[in-house]
Amino acid sequence: MSQAPSRTRLTQSDSELATALDSCRRAIVAIGLFSGMSNILMLTGAIFMLEIYDRVLPSRSVPTLVALLIIAICLFTALGILDLIRARILVRIGARLDEALSARVYDSLMRLPLVAGNRSDGLQPLRDLDAVRSFLSGMGPIALFDLPWLPIYLIICFAFHYLIGLAALIGAIVLAVLTVMTEVLTRNPAKETAAQVLARNGLAEISHRNAEALTAMGMTGRIAMRWSEINRRYMASQQRASDVAGGFAAISKVLRLMLQSIVLAVGAWLVINQQATAGIIIAGSILSARALAPVDLAIANWKGFVAARHGWSRLGRLLALFPIQAAVMPLASPAKSLAVEAVCAVPPGDQKIVVQDINFLLKSGNGLGVIGPSGSGKSCLARLLVGAWTPLRGRVRLDGAALDQWMPEALGRHIGYLPQDVELLAGSVAQNIARFEPDADAEMIMAAARSASIHDLIVNLCEGYETQVGEQGTSLSAGQAQRIALARALYRDPFLVVLDEPNSNLDSEGDEALSRAVLGVRARGGIVIVIAHRPSAIAGVDLVLVMRDGRQQIFGPKDEVLSKVLQRPPLPRSLTVVPEAGSSSS
Numbered sequence: 001m002s003q004a005p006s007r008t009r010l011t012q013s014d015s016e017l018a019t020a021l022d023s024c025r026r027a028i029v030a031i032g033l034f035s036g037m038s039n040i041l042m043l044t045g046a047i048f049m050l051e052i053y054d055r056v057l058p059s060r061s062v063p064t065l066v067a068l069l070i071i072a073i074c075l076f077t078a079l080g081i082l083d084l085i086r087a088r089i090l091v092r093i094g095a096r097l098d099e100a101l102s103a104r105v106y107d108s109l110m111r112l113p114l115v116a117g118n119r120s121d122g123l124q125p126l127r128d129l130d131a132v133r134s135f136l137s138g139m140g141p142i143a144l145f146d147l148p149w150l151p152i153y154l155i156i157c158f159a160f161h162y163l164i165g166l167a168a169l170i171g172a173i174v175l176a177v178l179t180v181m182t183e184v185l186t187r188n189p190a191k192e193t194a195a196q197v198l199a200r201n202g203l204a205e206i207s208h209r210n211a212e213a214l215t216a217m218g219m220t221g222r223i224a225m226r227w228s229e230i231n232r233r234y235m236a237s238q239q240r241a242s243d244v245a246g247g248f249a250a251i252s253k254v255l256r257l258m259l260q261s262i263v264l265a266v267g268a269w270l271v272i273n274q275q276a277t278a279g280i281i282i283a284g285s286i287l288s289a290r291a292l293a294p295v296d297l298a299i300a301n302w303k304g305f306v307a308a309r310h311g312w313s314r315l316g317r318l319l320a321l322f323p324i325q326a327a328v329m330p331l332a333s334p335a336k337s338l339a340v341e342a343v344c345a346v347p348p349g350d351q352k353i354v355v356q357d358i359n360f361l362l363k364s365g366n367g368l369g370v371i372g373p374s375g376s377g378k379s380c381l382a383r384l385l386v387g388a389w390t391p392l393r394g395r396v397r398l399d400g401a402a403l404d405q406w407m408p409e410a411l412g413r414h415i416g417y418l419p420q421d422v423e424l425l426a427g428s429v430a431q432n433i434a435r436f437e438p439d440a441d442a443e444m445i446m447a448a449a450r451s452a453s454i455h456d457l458i459v460n461l462c463e464g465y466e467t468q469v470g471e472q473g474t475s476l477s478a479g480q481a482q483r484i485a486l487a488r489a490l491y492r493d494p495f496l497v498v499l500d501e502p503n504s505n506l507d508s509e510g511d512e513a514l515s516r517a518v519l520g521v522r523a524r525g526g527i528v529i530v531i532a533h534r535p536s537a538i539a540g541v542d543l544v545l546v547m548r549d550g551r552q553q554i555f556g557p558k559d560e561v562l563s564k565v566l567q568r569p570p571l572p573r574s575l576t577v578v579p580e581a582g583s584s585s586s
Helices: 003-022 025-041 043-059 062-116 124-137 140-160 162-209 211-216 220-272 278-300 302-321 378-385 408-412 429-433 442-451 455-459 478-490 508-523 558-566
Strands: 337-345 355-363 367-371 393-398 415-418 496-500 527-531 543-548 551-557
Touching: 003 062, 003 302, 025 043, 025 062, 025 140, 043 062, 043 278, 062 124, 062 140, 062 302, 124 140, 124 302, 140 162, 140 278, 140 302, 162 211, 162 220, 162 278, 162 302, 211 220, 220 278, 278 302, 337 378, 355 378, 355 527, 355 543, 367 378, 367 508, 378 496, 378 527, 415 478, 429 442, 429 478, 442 455, 442 478, 455 478, 478 496, 478 508, 496 508, 508 527, 543 558, 551 558
Parallel strands: 355 551, 367 527, 367 543, 415 496, 496 527
Antiparallel strands: 337 355, 337 393, 543 551
């Protein structure tokens, strides 16, 4: 029973991929027609040589030679035009397929960490799509369309003489066996190479992100040694795969050249024994080479074909994980409550429960502070509240509607989220605050900045709101980036605002701005949840939730909960929120 939904999802993804490919049906049919015409025109060289040796040379007729030459030039020109058109159509087929799938692949790529965690190579789906597009835009499909013509060329070779046809047939069989052996013997090295690429890219990305820390702590040499070891394994697996493929490619090339010489020798023997004309020697050699050309081309493009096939299979499994979301009826903007009902959760790609049996109800205007030791599940709870994680059990509801009843884009307009690890996207300050909303209202952007008390700081930047923050906000200080991310969370006055360690990089002025922002959300009737270790972060809330080991310990009014926490010996003092002097009743 449990396998039925999985099979259904796979069928839907296969249908989706088939639909994308089906949108190129006319172009593919055109490629087939052009390939047929091209293969017919490929006979021009063999027939021309046959006529030269059997008709022109015996008759010594110059007009016949000129006429045959003109016809051959015209036919070769047509062949060139057909091949040019065929190549251009193939490029457009690849582009059309990419256009049909790229948005879905990117959407699935964005949702993948929410289901499988960060254990996989996040860019692999894009590389898979590139592999499929590159194969369809290259010479690989031409080889596949030309292969059905191989028997026709062999029949013509047999028509010349059965010995010539037999030599070409044996050559085709040998090359086909080499193709199969190439596939079998490169399969495991190719898989090993893919695994090493994943490890190599992962280490490179981590090293790039943590360059400052690695340098400061003297770890660069050790990480470089680890990189060298992974790179050595990658190069070894790639070398094994290339050696096998290259060896079979060299063997196929030698066999093809040998076959041409054998056909010439057979033709000469037939002429000597007066069983064939002199033109058959050259024509038979040309036709046998042409008969084996698709096989040779298929071997040359086999690596791309295998990569495209594996990529197509992985894309199918990826899209099966994330089916197209059916449109749901739009819900009214939430304005009353947030209910958390017996919520339990595990991290994506894991099995350990990190949040268990959390229950509370917040009304419009409430502010909740979530405190507890490190590893108590506070940030995990934040991800559940904003819909980034799906609860294992229980529900998170806005005005009675579970979060999964909303479309992600619609839900996002009512949620402001400041994650613990702040990362801004490459773009201007205004674009980041407006969440890259097209044609964003400047007044709303500045209103969000004022709510975060960062408007004056922004206008003092070199280009004001148009200042480029750089990749991951590298042109700003950590405190500036955090306050801009706070303004982003407050953009368009969302009903639910969740702030995870919002003052980790703030000074005293930033703490005051944060408190004003929290009070501002409550004053306009929103709900704000602040996850914090420092007491100044929860100065503006009226309720507190204490967590330990993923469970809810205490929930209630702030003063009441803090007084209980301070009296509880089991909770280490270093992990409790101790009110600052003069703020015990704030």
